[in-house]
Amino acid sequence: MSAPLLDVQNLRVTFPTLQGPVEVVRGISFQVGRERVGIVGESGSGKSMTGRSILRLIRSPGTVTADRLRLGDTDILTASDRDMRAIRGRRISMVMQDPKFSLNPVMTIGAQIGEALTVHQKLPRQAVRRRVHEMLEAVRIRDPERVFGLYPHEVSGGMGQRVMIAMMLIPEPDLLIADEPTSALDVSVRAQVLQIIDDLVTRKGMGLIFISHDLNLVSRFCDRILVMYAGEIVEQCRASELGKATHPYTRGLLASVPRLNETRAELPVLDRSAWSVA
Template sequence: MMQPLLQVHGLTVTFPTPSGPVPVVRDFSLTMGREKIGVVGESGSGKSMTARAILGLVRPPGQVTARTLQLEDMDLMGLSPRGWQALRGKKAGMILQDPKFSLNPIKRIGNQIEETLRLHEPIRRGERRERALAMLEAVGIDDPVRVYKSYPHELSGGMGQRAMIAMMLVSSPNLLIADEPTSALDVVVREQVLRLLDTLVTDRGLGLILISHDLPMVARFCDRILVMYRGRVVETLDARYLDAATHPYTRGLLACLPSPATRGHMLPTLSRDPSWEAA
């Protein structure tokens, strides 16, 4: 059997508070190959923290424990800072929510893309430039040379997000995490960026973890969906059979979506049950 791309078992992230440690991710498990996994849940459900824990980005005082955390054949538990540096950008990348904040405001886009290459591949400056320009073209930018020379504030949100994707894919990682990659974009651009992401992931045969609070959107793009609630995965679904959801939280979320059938009626709101957390 082929080795899975990512194996996570019992991942838990806790933060100390004055009233004792509070777990924000509880017993998260996922085994995935080069497929598209969606992680949905409301704000504060632990989606982003899970992604950050997988890439070793939880900063003290946050604490990460797991029974297994393995990327390809590499054990990530107890990885040294140097080990993480060699892994991030090269083996796995992550796209953050809002390019307005996630790009360094005083560095040119080209320089920021080349930084990934500079950190991982001993190639010459001219070749770096070519790779960066090619990558800009690959993320659907018509005038790569202009964007290469631009500063982040000179780009639109959609352009910025494309540049971000370029930065994360230029060194050809196998795993890409996208943390709400389209939430900060307007609706038209959102669709374009999603389609681009889908194409890139499919063409390059990457594993994708798409984090979002938009259940139908995730269902369109992903193969499997994990539903998180209060730091826990409460349900794992095949994206083709959303209606087969059995967990009351997922059913509640689906019921809240507007559809032609419910036209003219008030949409229901979610009524929570403490027993969901134990599930």
């Protein structure tokens, strides 16, 4: 593994409730280099909160603490809001789950992608337009000239997701966080969107944090996997060795997925009392 891009030590995210504070991320530590790391877990396991806290997107009353949260030589915990704005997009960017809710409905696609670039650097308009075109081609949009002038409601979900990827990658960040980037998409376009992310990440030598609830998908796509349960990392392994995972939670998750060639009469269900989280 190369020198870590991102270094997280003892990260905690807490929200106050009427019953007292609830810790949704409970002291997790990991490092990400220029590699593909998958974070897997069920809803409520804290995987998305981990992704958001790296970009410092958790708002008050939620609080984030850590012994260390560094991106290269920048300390994310103490950076000013202005510094954070320079980091978001330029150095770390995030692809969200659903393009329907993440794209601006009243801006054309070309203008939105261009904005992601001009926020961070001054460029002549022609150059911006050219870069946007190249980026649209890179995410395999066949007719960039036409798509440039369309609004988000005029494109399909799969195309919307590719537009979002284009927008996130145009400032050429060091680290991409993809939070369930394909779960709102059809199986038929899922493979293509993953392929595009994979190509661009490898070509530009970026780091990738891939957040998903789908263990098998993550194991095909990433180098390393962190399994989260109830705010903690319960297991870490190389993606290729997922089959040898030992934690009962990981094994339970793996077993509960139906297969294309299914012969079991009943699917095994997670028995949550089989293990305990301290």
